[in-house]
Amino acid sequence: MKSYSPVLQDLIEAFKQLPGIGIKSAQRIVFYLLKENDNKAQFLADSIQKSFQSIKECDQCRMYTEEQTCGICTDNNRDSGIICVIETPADLIAIENTMEFKGKYFVLMGRLSPIDGIGPEELKIDLLINVLQQSNVREVILAVSPTVEGEATVAYIASLVESENIKSSRIAYGVPMGGELEYVDSNTLIQALNNRNTIDG
Numbered sequence: 001m002k003s004y005s006p007v008l009q010d011l012i013e014a015f016k017q018l019p020g021i022g023i024k025s026a027q028r029i030v031f032y033l034l035k036e037n038d039n040k041a042q043f044l045a046d047s048i049q050k051s052f053q054s055i056k057e058c059d060q061c062r063m064y065t066e067e068q069t070c071g072i073c074t075d076n077n078r079d080s081g082i083i084c085v086i087e088t089p090a091d092l093i094a095i096e097n098t099m100e101f102k103g104k105y106f107v108l109m110g111r112l113s114p115i116d117g118i119g120p121e122e123l124k125i126d127l128l129i130n131v132l133q134q135s136n137v138r139e140v141i142l143a144v145s146p147t148v149e150g151e152a153t154v155a156y157i158a159s160l161v162e163s164e165n166i167k168s169s170r171i172a173y174g175v176p177m178g179g180e181l182e183y184v185d186s187n188t189l190i191q192a193l194n195n196r197n198t199i200d201g
């Protein structure tokens with residue numbers, strides 16, 4: 001590491017902190033930006049600075065937005081009676097990209113994990129309950145990952161939703177489209193069997 005100048009070292013270290021970026025990738029990005037003169041580097045620096053100044057969490061669903069309330073929450077064409085609870089903004093984008101879901105969202109920004117100090121407060125469950133009480137919500141869909149923490153999160157939120165006399169459901173887990181049964185792990189196969197659907201027609 002001695003061959004880097006101090007500023008170069010800091011810049012490479014900064015990129016190395018990003019997910020999926022190791023030392024080699026960080027070095028490649030930094031050398032690319034420097035070689036391309038300051039236009040791209042300046043644009044990147046400006047974009048990062050601007051986004052940190054303007055992007056915050058939506059006051060209804062916690063999705064990142066420059067507004068107080070995001071475009072999805074303020075869209076009157078969407079059904080505010082159905083709230084889909086997800087863990088991350090990336091999950092919201094993934095569901096939006098299917099173009100199937102026309103309800104609204106709530107982003108937990110994580111899942112319950114007492115070991116990491118993540119409890120109901122960090123997930124802003126109070127805000128979710130507020131939204132449920134203020135809008136005429138009929139159903140809460142829990143689209144949380146089927147991990148140990150995810151299951152705990154689902155159980156916790158489902159009991160609160162139930163106490164508000166609102167139906168809660170969770171997304172089905174099972175065999176991926178185009179997947180071969182023999183390669184599916186037992187737990188997923190059990191879930192798929194339990195969540196089987198009647199064939200229409």
Ligand SMILES: [Zn+2]
Pocket residue numbers: 058059060061062063069070071072073074
């Ligand atoms: Zn929102």
